Amino acid sequence: MFKTLFFLVRTRRSLLSGLGISALIYIVISTLLGVHYVTPECYMDIQINESDSVGLKKLDDVLLSEIKPRSGRSIFFHETRCHSNNGVNIFKLSARQACSIESAALNNPNLQVFIIFATPTYTSDDQKDPILDAIQSYRNVNLRYLNIWRYVKDTPIEKWFIKGDLFHSQFLPEHMSDLLRLITLYRFGGIYLDLDVVVLRSLELVPLNYVGAHDNETLGNAVISVEPRGIGHELTELLLHYYQNHYNADAYVSNGPSLISQVFFKFCNNSSVKKMQEDPANCRGFKVFNETAFFPLSWPEWPLFILPDFKNEIFERTKSSYLIHLWNKASYEDLFRVGTDNAYGRYAELHCPKTYAAAGKYF
Numbered sequence: 001m002f003k004t005l006f007f008l009v010r011t012r013r014s015l016l017s018g019l020g021i022s023a024l025i026y027i028v029i030s031t032l033l034g035v036h037y038v039t040p041e042c043y044m045d046i047q048i049n050e051s052d053s054v055g056l057k058k059l060d061d062v063l064l065s066e067i068k069p070r071s072g073r074s075i076f077f078h079e080t081r082c083h084s085n086n087g088v089n090i091f092k093l094s095a096r097q098a099c100s101i102e103s104a105a106l107n108n109p110n111l112q113v114f115i116i117f118a119t120p121t122y123t124s125d126d127q128k129d130p131i132l133d134a135i136q137s138y139r140n141v142n143l144r145y146l147n148i149w150r151y152v153k154d155t156p157i158e159k160w161f162i163k164g165d166l167f168h169s170q171f172l173p174e175h176m177s178d179l180l181r182l183i184t185l186y187r188f189g190g191i192y193l194d195l196d197v198v199v200l201r202s203l204e205l206v207p208l209n210y211v212g213a214h215d216n217e218t219l220g221n222a223v224i225s226v227e228p229r230g231i232g233h234e235l236t237e238l239l240l241h242y243y244q245n246h247y248n249a250d251a252y253v254s255n256g257p258s259l260i261s262q263v264f265f266k267f268c269n270n271s272s273v274k275k276m277q278e279d280p281a282n283c284r285g286f287k288v289f290n291e292t293a294f295f296p297l298s299w300p301e302w303p304l305f306i307l308p309d310f311k312n313e314i315f316e317r318t319k320s321s322y323l324i325h326l327w328n329k330a331s332y333e334d335l336f337r338v339g340t341d342n343a344y345g346r347y348a349e350l351h352c353p354k355t356y357a358a359a360g361k362y363f
Contacts, residue, residue: 189228
């Protein structure tokens, strides 16, 4: 056994710096039990060599930064994909993602907006990135990263996470995102948004504690708002317990919208989305918005956002929406030509003008 431990530490030496005891324990136990350690290296908080870090600036850890999220007064986005360059994760966002961030910052100047990367992420002095410049021009935008082992510490899901079940996922970035939004809201309260939205109006005066319906049967997890205490905190704890007890590594939505729906059906003591909307008392005051608020178009309809012939129809359907949701899983492979002849282009011009100007010919 001691030979095994020595070999493990020697061969994993480059991975251990910055991980913390929880990750180390998992590595040791997994190796001794013959379980393959499947954590992608990009999620590891590894120290890079001085010679490799010249001209690079590491984003601050969200838990250790001098400027931390204000309890219940922040909007959060998570980026959980790896953008590795020779083992170093360099800042990268698409124009559409930056539009989500800018539209949130522009329409909510009194809230802090945090973009939190799930990987240790660097910006480069040589990096000429007009998209980065666009979002950093807003004083309420904060770029951060998180150390996942530190982030789960002292939360209801810490012990489950250390077992490593998450890393057997067939959809790791998505399932990581499903989990991190719950931990973030458990820690800070506030508003979580997906990186495929455009915020159309202020959320500052909307009382915390709300979600939105996809339709008459399911709720979405692209928008979740909770207060940092009271029933908001209680609900995030329930969501974290449900996540670990029903985690499915092979199903895309089971740890996201399906999870939110099942927990709310129990929390509200009914299985009718319509009843939740008609009487908030069923959910102890937690509001369930109808689909118009956050999901005015269903996922098969997303192309209507970029088709000129449907521009006026989309404006009518979204006139009372707080935001539009682009259903990234369905739309991410399609580039949108920049222009105001379609609803998305017009909304981008109005609500993320700096990103719109920086995007070039395509979003």
